[in-house]
Amino acid sequence: xxxxxxxxxxxxxxxxxxxxxxxxxxxxxxxxxxxxxxxxxxxxxxxxxxxxxxxxxxxxxxxxxxxxxxxxxxxxxxxxxxxxxxxxxxxxxxxxxxxxxxxxxxxxxxxxxxxxxxxxxxxxxxxxxxxxxxxxxxxxxxxxxxxxxxxxxxxxxxxxxxxxxxxxxxxxxxxxxxxxxxxxxxxxxxxxxxxxxxxxxxxxxxxxxxxxxxxxxxxxxxxxxxxxxxxxxxxxxxxxxxxxxxxxxxxxxxxxxxxxxxxxxxxxxxxxxxxxxxxxxxxxxxxxxxxxxxxxxxxxxxxxxxxxxxxxxxxxxxxxxxxxxxxxxxxxxxxxxxxxxxxxxxxxxxxxxxxxxxxxxxxxxxxxxxxxxxxxxxxxxxxxxxxxxxxxxxxxxxxxxxxxxxxxxxxxx
Amino acid sequence: xxxxxxxxxxxxxxxxxxxxxxxxxxxxxxxxxxxxxxxxxxxxxxxxxxxxxxxxxxxxxxxxxxxxxxxxxxxxxxxxxxxxxxxxxxxxxxxxxxxxxxxxxxxxxxxxxxxxxxxxxxxxxxxxxxxxxxxxxxxxxxxxxxxxxxxxxxxxxxxxxxxxxxxxxxxxxxxxxxxxxxxxxxxxxxxxxxxxxxxxxxxxxxxxxxxxxxxxxxxxxxxxxxxxxxxxxxxxxxxxxxxxxxxxxxxxxxxxxxxxxxxxxxxxxxxxxxxxxxxxxxxxxxxxxxxxxxxxxxxxxxxxxxxxxxxxxxxxxxxxxxxxxxxxxxxxxxxxxxxxxxxxxxxxxxxxxxxxxxxxxxxxxxxxxxxxxxxxxxxxxxxxxxxxxxxxxxxxxxxxxxxxxxxxxxxxx
Numbered sequence: 001x002x003x004x005x006x007x008x009x010x011x012x013x014x015x016x017x018x019x020x021x022x023x024x025x026x027x028x029x030x031x032x033x034x035x036x037x038x039x040x041x042x043x044x045x046x047x048x049x050x051x052x053x054x055x056x057x058x059x060x061x062x063x064x065x066x067x068x069x070x071x072x073x074x075x076x077x078x079x080x081x082x083x084x085x086x087x088x089x090x091x092x093x094x095x096x097x098x099x100x101x102x103x104x105x106x107x108x109x110x111x112x113x114x115x116x117x118x119x120x121x122x123x124x125x126x127x128x129x130x131x132x133x134x135x136x137x138x139x140x141x142x143x144x145x146x147x148x149x150x151x152x153x154x155x156x157x158x159x160x161x162x163x164x165x166x167x168x169x170x171x172x173x174x175x176x177x178x179x180x181x182x183x184x185x186x187x188x189x190x191x192x193x194x195x196x197x198x199x200x201x202x203x204x205x206x207x208x209x210x211x212x213x214x215x216x217x218x219x220x221x222x223x224x225x226x227x228x229x230x231x232x233x234x235x236x237x238x239x240x241x242x243x244x245x246x247x248x249x250x251x252x253x254x255x256x257x258x259x260x261x262x263x264x265x266x267x268x269x270x271x272x273x274x275x276x277x278x279x280x281x282x283x284x285x286x287x288x289x290x291x292x293x294x295x296x297x298x299x300x301x302x303x304x305x306x307x308x309x310x311x312x313x314x315x316x317x318x319x320x321x322x323x324x325x326x327x328x329x330x331x332x333x334x335x336x337x338x339x340x341x342x343x344x345x346x347x348x349x350x351x352x353x354x355x356x357x358x359x360x361x362x363x364x365x366x367x368x369x370x371x372x373x374x375x376x377x378x379x380x381x382x383x384x385x386x387x388x389x390x391x392x393x394x395x396x397x398x399x400x401x402x403x404x405x406x407x408x409x410x411x412x413x
Numbered sequence: 414x415x416x417x418x419x420x421x422x423x424x425x426x427x428x429x430x431x432x433x434x435x436x437x438x439x440x441x442x443x444x445x446x447x448x449x450x451x452x453x454x455x456x457x458x459x460x461x462x463x464x465x466x467x468x469x470x471x472x473x474x475x476x477x478x479x480x481x482x483x484x485x486x487x488x489x490x491x492x493x494x495x496x497x498x499x500x501x502x503x504x505x506x507x508x509x510x511x512x513x514x515x516x517x518x519x520x521x522x523x524x525x526x527x528x529x530x531x532x533x534x535x536x537x538x539x540x541x542x543x544x545x546x547x548x549x550x551x552x553x554x555x556x557x558x559x560x561x562x563x564x565x566x567x568x569x570x571x572x573x574x575x576x577x578x579x580x581x582x583x584x585x586x587x588x589x590x591x592x593x594x595x596x597x598x599x600x601x602x603x604x605x606x607x608x609x610x611x612x613x614x615x616x617x618x619x620x621x622x623x624x625x626x627x628x629x630x631x632x633x634x635x636x637x638x639x640x641x642x643x644x645x646x647x648x649x650x651x652x653x654x655x656x657x658x659x660x661x662x663x664x665x666x667x668x669x670x671x672x673x674x675x676x677x678x679x680x681x682x683x684x685x686x687x688x689x690x691x692x693x694x695x696x697x698x699x700x701x702x703x704x705x706x707x708x709x710x711x712x713x714x715x716x717x718x719x720x721x722x723x724x725x726x727x728x729x730x731x732x733x734x735x736x737x738x739x740x741x742x743x744x745x746x747x748x749x750x751x752x753x754x755x756x757x758x759x760x761x762x763x764x765x766x767x768x769x770x771x772x773x774x775x776x777x778x779x780x781x782x783x784x785x786x787x788x789x790x791x792x793x794x795x796x797x798x799x800x801x802x803x804x805x806x807x808x809x810x811x812x813x814x815x816x817x818x819x820x821x822x823x824x825x826x
Contacts, residue, residue: 133688195641195643230772236610242665245658247660263643268689269654276701302604357643359643382638383644385640399783
């Protein structure tokens with residue numbers, strides 16, 4: 001059968017996205033649908049209702065991951081999977097995550113109404129707590145499912161109010177009985193907004209990342225000496241915030257110093273006692289370094305760490321450094337990435353072989369199955385903000401690429 | 414009558430300070446006795462009990478200021494006054510403020526037990542909310558009493574929990590009936606720890622500040638562009654925290670650039686959204702500039718303001734600047750300052766003519782009466798911290814200087 005003229009229904013995809021965007025809608029035009037909140041539950045209920053309309057086989061596992069399985073001709077073959085996440089950042093956007101759940105839903109609806117049966121089953125999935133903004137770390141439930149993280153570690157994570165992941169999972173009624181445990185997967189596709197400016201800058205529509213950058217997180221703690229600012233001469237001060245300011249600039253200059261191909265950021269800072277007339281005596285800040293080149297990222301860290309120690313020494317501010325998290329760069333399955341590019345090509349869409357700077361559930365899936373992602377442009381490169389947007393046309397284009405990739409993978413023997 | 418051999422009782426002063434230090438004692442050896450809290454009330458009750466033991470005429474005014482008046486031979490003459498504050502910083506020390514209330518109390522006890530009657534009355538005072546750390550701004554009740562601030566402005570100030578000054582003043586039972594309104598004062602002395610390192614550095618015991626430095630407070634607001642850090646190239650970022658880091662260093666370098674004789678500090682910073690994987694899009698920070706030379710402080714501000722604007726421009730981060738508070742430098746009464754130095758000299762104590770970098774209730778009293786301060790050394794120059802300390806010997810020395818200054822001023826016609 002030739003599916004060349006098969007297309008998803010762009011209007012219907014738009015309408016499901018608009019329905020979802022009402023849940024947790026913010027005055028600024030975004031959504032706030034933090035994981036395991038009432039808003040998350042409401043969106044899950046709607047998603048499950050839609051899965052039922054397609055007569056899918058629904059499973060909810062002990063991490064609250066929701067799977068909808070569409071039978072194939074041969075259900076003994078490992079399925080093709082596609083999904084992302086329903087949860088959002090605080091004051092996040094209407095596309096991050098949810099596009100990767102509504103996209104495959106639309107693809108399955110298209111197969112359904114055209115009575116197309118694939119060889120292999122196709123499974124759509126919503127992963128619990130991808131964002132990690134309520135319960136750190138991010139991507140925790142795909143991590144548990146893929147066997148990279150422990151279930152009880154995830155259960156015990158707490159939010160800023162001290163509520164645990166487990167209690168909140170039970171409270172919203174989404175602690176399923178199925179074990180959160182991987183099964184053989186033939187191929188995994190994650191459809192997502194780019195969250196960066198590259199596609200827009202190049203004037204292209206479909207991005208196929210060759211993989212995800214490595215990710216290094218560091219936590220820096222500095223000590224200074226608190227004193228009333230007025231009577232304390234500049235000479236002899238130990239100002240932990242001034243030391244931090246020097247370090248922030250070193251981090252900012254690092255990619256240029258190392259010759260590019262990396263990003264480095266200080267996103268978070270806590271200053272104590274944080275009073276306008278007391279010299280800061282304690283600062284905590286974070287460093288985030290990402291690169292395709294793991295060695296470059298390590299060398300960059302060693303370089304900036306030496307700078308940190310020199311600054312701490314010259315300011316008389318003792319420093320403590322924690323290497324919080326390191327994930328190596330994760331190259332996707334080359335065959336599957338090429339399939340995304342080629343499928344876009346065949347459908348007449350411009351495309352780009354690129355990298356993903358952001359982490360995704362696809363990172364953990366990539367450890368257990370051939371994995372690829374499909375990116376569509378983020379307007380202005382904006383994401384994790386209320387103004388995050390992608391045109392409906394681009395959402396439809398990405399949906400078509402996903403549909404055809406799913407069909408190809410699901411019809412492989 | 415020759416009072417040359419009259420001395421306070423150092424042990425008794427120590428014991429009153431130790432009693433007070435129990436109220437709001439912190440595990441770190443300091444005190445936390447924020448204004449109008451239960452701890453403040455407890456300390457006030459103890460202070461009033463001690464005033465009653467001396468049979469003083471006690472008045473509590475509508476700002477909660479507590480006055481204890483010891484009659485003179487001629488009670489029609491304006492009194493001599495001395496006092497400071499009972500409240501502390503959060504995790505503050507055992508000397509800041511309270512020494513200036515227990516010091517004159519000890520002086521009056523000494524006069525009392527020696528049956529010494531002065532010509533003029535002597536009034537001891539505890540000013541409500543000198544610190545300003547619970548209800549901004551600082552020194553508010555001496556300000557109202559001296560006529561520089563409005564009572565209802567002070568009443569309406571709120572703490573971080575939204576409680577008002579007035580409600581809390583009533584709750585602890587210290588809203589008195591007497592109007593908070595200045596009366597003629599012959600001389601005002603405030604006994605205080607130095608809160609800086611000068612006396613210790615010079616190896617001297619008594620400091621007599623010629624006045625208080627000018628004080629300029631600024632609030633800076635920067636905007637950047639929030640984006641996921643991974644997929645956002647360094648080029649084209651608008652990172653409000655990086656712009657802030659550059660500005661913090663400019664402030665830190667400012668005194669040196671302007672040729673000294675000033676201090677400049679960034680003590681407070683709020684960063685948004687303050688998430689390790691989002692580029693900061695909003696920062697608020699404060700600038701505190703102090704100098705004996707008002708013009709120099711203004712020129713320094715103009716200089717650093719131009720730097721701020723250039724940095725904001727080059728980083729593409731719009732800046733908003735608020736000039737929050739400006740107090741000109743405040744020279745004390747030269748005659749009274751000389752009296753402090755001379756009295757120390759006569760009693761055989763080493764002494765230093767200096768300046769005060771910190772603001773004090775003496776600033777407002779200085780607007781309505783001849784005013785001077787008596788400083789004793791802060792160990793390591795530390796203050797506003799739990800380890801703040803002054804030796805008991807130095808506390809006694811300062812108490813003796815205060816006693817003799819009070820006698821001299823109170824015996825003037």
